[in-house]
Amino acid sequence: MSARTRLVRELAKLMPLAGPLVANNLALAGMNFADTVMAGRLGAIDLAAVAVGNGVWMVAFLFGLGVLMGMSPVAAQYFGSGQKTEVGRALRQCLWLSQLLALVLFVVLRQSGHLLSGIGIDAEILPKTIGYIDAISFGLPAMYAYLALRFTSEGIGHTRPIMLIAVFGLLINVLFNYLLMFGKLGFPRLGAVGCGYASAISMWLMFLGMLIYARRHSIYRRFELFREFEWPTRRGQRELLGLGLPIGLSVLSEAGLFSATALLMGTLGASIVAAHQIAINYAATMFMIPLALHSATTIRVGQAVGGAQVEMARFAGFVGIGLCGAVMCVSAILLLIFGEHIAAFYTVDVEVQEIAIALLFVAAVFQVSDGLQVGAAGALRGFKDTRIPMVINVFSYWVVGFPLAWMLGIHMQLGPQSVWAGLVAGLTVSAILLNVRYAAISKAAVQRLI
DSSP: OOHHHHHHHHHHHHHHHHHHHHHHHHHHHHHHHHHHHHHHTTOHHHHHHHHHHHHHHHHHHHHHHHHHTTHHHHHHHHHHTTOHHHHHHHHHHHHHHHHHHHHHHHHHHHTHHHHHHHTTOOTTTHHHHHHHHHHHGGGHHHHHHHHHHHHHHHHTTOOHHHHHHHHHHHHHHHHHHHHHHTTOTTOOOOTHHHHHHHHHHHHHHHHHHHHHHHHHOGGGGGGTTTSSOOOOOHHHHHHHHHHHHHHHHHHHHHHHHHHHHHHHHHTSOHHHHHHHHHHHHHHHHHHHHHHHHHHHHHHHHHHHHHTTOHHHHHHHHHHHHHHHHHHHHHHHHHHHHHHHHHHHHHOOOHHHHHHHHHHHHHHHHHHHHHHHHHHHHHHHHHTTOOHHHHHHHHIIIIIIIHHHHHIIIIISOOOHHHHHHHHHHHHHHHHHHHHHHHHHHHHHHHHHTO
16 A cells, blocks of 8 residues: 555544544634633733633643543543443543542632732732632533543544534633623623633533433443443552543643743733733644644554554554644744734734734744644554653753743843743754654554564
């Protein structure tokens, strides 16, 4: 079979998995986009409060998401090897894990006000920031239970319901933003705090939608997801945490870098924070596409490994990585051409627009690196390789990225663009090291079968 034919066949298998996940991720990013745009209509204070509050929320939320993400390769490999009922057992264990994570992180989030005041966040935006975090934290138990169901469905290759429920969640989020942020139809005008409550409501409705779908659709019956009540077991929790905890720490290291950058910006004033939120929101929205391809790559690689087709798994990983990089090349070009229009879409504040335009040009630089690193991470997770990638990410973001951001932007006072230079450095180092790692471990896996 020629390389071109193999590529076409792999794309034909990858894209039906990735398509609904792209729609899902864009819908989830759309929630953050809607929050940012609607908060921008309330003024710079509310926009800055949502920006800083969302930065804190995302650090906690993404750590739990990363831990639960271990369910996807577990389900994929059980599915690929024909062990269908093991998928159901793993889900029941994952649901227990999801609620333990939700409880711990709920408590952590409710104490975050002490951290924010301690690091010097502008007193003008602090009360609304804390209110936003307190409100959105009520959605954690539902969102983590939803993710357990979602990653199970991803692992077996059934991604369509994930897309439909995410779109539903986006619509609910926008509706309740409108009602609670602006005080419509008799609801109180809560501003940034109402944005947090709207997000929490949408999370609960998304979980209920996914639960009903999983219990009623025939495609899940062979996996016996809800066959019986099952207490947490050492084997089940060890399996999930062995994969998921390194993923969670990897995700936390990257999310922590971006959130720490937002906090650094928070010490520079409301206008700079608002501009940072605009630029990072666009970058995060575009990142949803390679993130979906990352998930689809994990599924393809994991199922192939489970079926003892290691050479096919290696090829699928490289295809996924290449697609992620190509998508972000397109995103970078769009930023360079339409940066002014993107900034104007978010806000009418001229000062905020000017700062945002400068940051968007820096964002164009790290887009490609971001795509390549997330593609490689997805391929590695398909091989259940998570510990070394965790070390790579911690090194890239916290030994290289953050110290550089602080030194240039805060210590040397070279401005917000210099803070973002740390993001560029961290993501680029991560992309190089993760791709080298994938090439090495996938080659070794193939050679073991020769």
